[in-house]
Amino acid sequence: MRDFRDAKAMAQALRESLTHKAVTISHSESLELVSKMLGAADWNTLSAMLQADRRDTVAPAARLKTTTALYPAVPLRDLVPLPNATYPLFVGRESTVRALNQAFDGGQEVVLAIQREAAVDDPRFSDVYEIGILAQLLELVPLEDGTFRVLTRGLRRVALRSFAAESAAYQAEVSDVREGATRDARDLIRRIYQRFQDYAAAHGILVPDLWLFFDQTRDPGQIADTVATRMKLSIRDKYELLATLDPMKRLERIEALLNASQRPVSANYAATKRQALDHADRRRHQYATLEHLLLALIDDAEASAVMRACDADLGGLSQGLVQYLDNELKHTVIEAASAEPTAAFKRVDQRAAFLAQEVGYAAVTGANALVALFAETRSPAARLLAEHGVSRGRADKAIARGVGKGEP
CATH class of the missing domain: 1.10.1780.10 (Clp, N-terminal domain)
Incomplete structure (x- = not known):
């Protein structure tokens, strides 16, 4: 198995096989079952481990072919997504629902744009941050109250060049962003590994397979994103991590946030x-x-x-x-x-x-x-x-x- 798409194919095959036996499960449930079959706690962990394993051998998923590209977009009020993590989103704004329908109909990814102010109901370009996430759509489920639950997986960072409601659906024009070169950071990773164990214990965060992930990758940017996904941070702190493109600086910022907990005692x-x-x-x-x-x-x-x-x-x-x-x-x-x-x-x-x-x-x-x-x-x-x-x-x-x- 070279990348997470193979695991998805296994999940689809499992789902179809169960359907023939009159057992119905959702796409996300099949992903979780395949993850456990392969020894990972959940789909997030499995996909992050496989993404690390395929580096330098497979082109990144959804790589932009031109300088800019136009995608359906979803503005987020109170969430900062990061690459290699799965997020359930609950959406109700009409322009967002139409954007999601366009994406599913066209087999496209979507851009997840982070709002500067959660209170803005009809955001425009000035109301969203410059860096967003290109995300894969996994599942769209209508809810009884007329809203939708959509399961997305963050793929990679993109820079927003425009954001507007075109044809009553949110769209964003984005360009690829270059992250800094990966360098050896074994000592820094070791310190973060030790500090995050304390952090996880203090917050009751159960991440048994994360330690295996630390053992299998030395990519500072990916480790920073994986740890940041599990940290309890403000929207501002998480966005600063998203917008920090240099992997080493991002990892150093994670260490600073972990160390910031060392407050003096009154x-x-x-x-x-x-x-x-x-x-x-x-x-x-x-x-x-x-x-x-x-x-x-x-x-x-x-x-x-x-x-x-x-x-x-x-x-x-x-x-x-x-x-x-x-x-x-x-x-x-x-x-x-x-x-x-x-x-x-x-x-x-x-x-x-x-x-x-x-x-x-x-x-x-x-x-x-x-x-x-x-x-x-x-x-x-x-x-x-x-x-x-x-x-x-x-x-x-x-x-x-x-x-x-x-x-x-």
């Missing part, structure tokens, strides 16, 4: 973590758990402000935590206790740093740790928060209003 939050360990040590518990941390967060100025904004009964929450720690963790009592934070405690601490970066905090606060705790859904701490009306959504809204920001 004095209050540093004291809160020490207090959490003290709660465990006083009880001679072998481990400091999320419940010890949450008990300390009740006394943390920033975290408690967020909980109060959620109308939480801090007294009742504190009482519930104390009862749990005193009665449910007796089996962890040891003679000479110097409590070690559990893996969940460490994950929350790591995740808090990334969350501080995402909301623009200069330092990590207890409010970030509180929000980071919600991902540990099986913990008694998360359950007690829910029982007292503190949810991730309400906490996020409070933080968006400036509650819990604190000072470095």
